[in-house]
Amino acid sequence: MPANRDASFVDNLAQNVAVLFLDRVETSPQAEAFRFPVGEAWESVTWKQAGERVSRLAAGLLSLGLTSEQRVGIASGTRYEWILADLAVMCAGGATTTVYPTTNAEDTAYIVGDAECQVVFAEDDEQVAKLTEEKSQIPTVKKVVVFDGTTDGDWLIGLDDLEKLGEAYLAEHPGVIEETATSIAPDALATLIYTSGTTGKPKGVRLLHRGWVYEGAAIKSQNILHEDDLQFLWLPMAHSFGKVLLSTQLACGFATAIDGRVEKIVDNLGVVKPTFMGAAPRIFEKAHARIVTMTASEGGAKEKIFQQAFKVGIEVDKRKREGKSIPLGLKIQHGLFDKLVFSKVRERFGGRVKFFISGSAALNAEIAEWFHAAGILILEGYGMTENSAGATVNHPDEYKMGTVGQAFPGSEVRIGEGGEVQLRGPHIMAGYHNLPDKTAETLTEDGWLRTGDKGEIDADGFLTITGRIKELFKTSGGKYVAPPAIESKFKALCPYASQFMVFGAERNFVVALVTLDPDAMAGWAEENGMSGKSYTEIVQSQPVKDMVAGYVEQLNAKLNRWETIKKWEILDHDLTIESGELTPSMKVKRAVVEGNNKDLIDSFYG
Incomplete structure (x- = not known):
């Protein structure tokens, strides 16, 4: 069955991310929204519970004087509170400015200062220390809201303190969150993501509400994720790949299990048993290497069976993709190896994965084929911060390994001068913050984004990326x-x-x-x-x-x-x-x- 390329959904997009979230809370109040680790156990919250907490936090921000499109920083790793903070900023009409927890004090101050953040959410004392050290460089910051760590009741307050401010504000201004949400224009600034450039200071990418809403709707329109799916989310939320998965969750309504600890990914997959996950290729490379080296260390018959299984699996998979018949002997072998080997590989990832999504760098086609032989589909996609993360993606019913798939419905991809991949659509950034010259270099007058990547598009519209132009x-x-x-x-x-x-x-x-x-x-x-x-x-x-x-x-x-x-x-x-x-x-x-x-x-x- 070919992928759905119908783009009519673009005419009926939600007005903004805040409305998208509030609509989801109203549509699925008792459904599970998020689960997260508390000690060794996992705790779960419904959309209604998340909505109530987000409303109090958003009202807290309004009580601090936050106005339309003013920036609020989040300096934290991926965790449930990151998402609460981001959704609260959206519902208060502000714009989230993301800061990686690994960013040093000087660059943290540069980002917060350049964005003129009014408030910063900080994960812990380590993040607070960076802000305190550079306090003279961030004069616009009125309050720092701490997830876990020391507060002083003045400049540094806790998440609970912000909620209490919000409760009092809501008592005086009932209905303020809904009023604020419906007043946010689709072209209002939603997010400032500073790209971690390899040279010079990072550039702030100005991403609009319509971009995030479009991304979520474009994935929903392809009918591959539904309310009964379960996502495992570990990706840095400070990165656009993490953010786009949140937009997709709001559009589709599935639950998300969140834990940003990279070293816990494989353990968590076994416990959470998700139906899908987004990841960078390095995660798949490490998982592949771990399974191959563990089997090699056992040696003997186990290693021989493992190697033969993948030889057969890759051959069967190749024949299926080419539309060729599979000889009976090969089919019988494959069934046996599926029980002995492939089922155990799938079990390592929880046993319920419909597909993984790989992005942020190129995935080797041979590694994708190895996973596919074991019954695990990795759909490679492509995009960048400047286009709200997603531009193309393979579809479970229509994919070509080694490519990054076809353009999202409702947007365009073309190959420009010098083989450069160029993008156009509702997801393109408004420009770089305070950098008009850089914006003019990157966006053409008629709205195409110059990606700096070299690529080719085949007759079926599948894009292949061959590398960064400046890296060739x-x-x-x-x-x-x-x-x-x-x-x-x-x-x-x-x-x-x-x-x-x-x-x-x-x-x-x-x-x-x-x-x-x-x-x-x-x-x-x-x-x-x-x-x-x-x-x-x-x-x-x-x-x-x-x-x-x-x-x-x-x-x-x-x-x-x-x-x-x-x-x-x-x-x-x-x-x-x-x-x-x-x-x-x-x-x-x-x-x-x-x-x-x-x-x-x-x-x-x-």
Whole structure:
């Protein structure tokens, strides 16, 4: 059955996010809205309970003098209170300004100051300390509302204190939340998200109510998510990918289980048993690597059965996608392997997953095929902060692996000059905050967003992204190289890889820097008589270098001659958000890594 491309829903969008939320509360009052961890248990709230709390918090913000489109910061990891705060800002007519909890004090002050935030929600004492340290730089901030941490009853108040202010305000102004919500125009500012740029200060992307409402409605129109679905949400809510999943929840009405602790994802999936989840490719790479290396460590018959199962699974899957018949012998084998192997893989993710959605970076097609062979569909999508996160996505009934799917109904994608992907529709940003020149560079006069990504669209409208235009480079021999394609191939081959970064612009050959996953290497060390040694000792050892060399050799066999990796080195540390080498959405800051390792890269060409 082909995906629904009907865009008539665009004419009947909710007026704004606040109305969308209040309508959901009215439509599904007793249905589960959110669940979240409290100690080792999970607590659940209905839409009515969430609505009452959001109304009190929104009224609290109004009592502090918040007016239309004024900014309110949220400096916190992903948790239930983040969502309450964001919805309260929407219902009070303000605009949420997101701050990653990993952002340093100086950049936190820059974002809060540039946005002229009136109020900031802060997760804990660590986030409060950043604001206190830079208090002179954020003169517009009247109050800091703390989720968990110390308050002073003056500048620093608790979430409960804000609710009490709201209760008193509602007693004097009954109906104020509904009145405020219906007064917000579709083109009013809803969110300021500061992109974690690889150079210079972050840019504030101005996203409107109509963009978020459109995104949720576009996904709802495709009839793939319903009220009886259950989402597991761990993504950073400070990132547009997390925010768009909230808009989708309001539009579709399903429940969401929330826990932002990345290290708990796999454990939580087993407990929560969701029907879908959004994630960055790194999560799927890690899960794939963990399953493959665990099975390899068991060895013997188990490993042989596992390998044969995936050989059969991938063959059956390929035949199905190509519309070919499956021979009886292969069908019988597949049924047996499904019981022995694939069902156990699905069980690790809770056993109820209809599909995963992958976004924020390119997913390797071989990893997508491996999961699909086990009966787990990963739908890859594409978008960026500047278009409210979602621009294209594959559909469960109509998908092509290796592509990022077709344009959302009601919006457009085209290939512009130099192969650049360009987008147009209700989801496009209003511009960059206080940066008219940057806005003019990025938006064309007739409303197209220049993405900076290179891509191709096939005859069926499926988009394939080949890389960032500025990341593509030419060797001194005049050959073009697309690093992301090579990097994702290596990560599909090597289950121990964390990052593989390719360099070689204007040089006569291509080189790479490798980082290995600390969890996977701890397992490798135990099996190879190196347990107890430090990460650096393990990854710099000769057996590990030999192991990686084998995977580089396999990679080179799949590449064009000019793309092959002639020299490489394993770094003594993995890249982290804290070190500034990864963005909070787990993308590599290539320029930072290249700058930090300039001497090493130069030495390859010595």
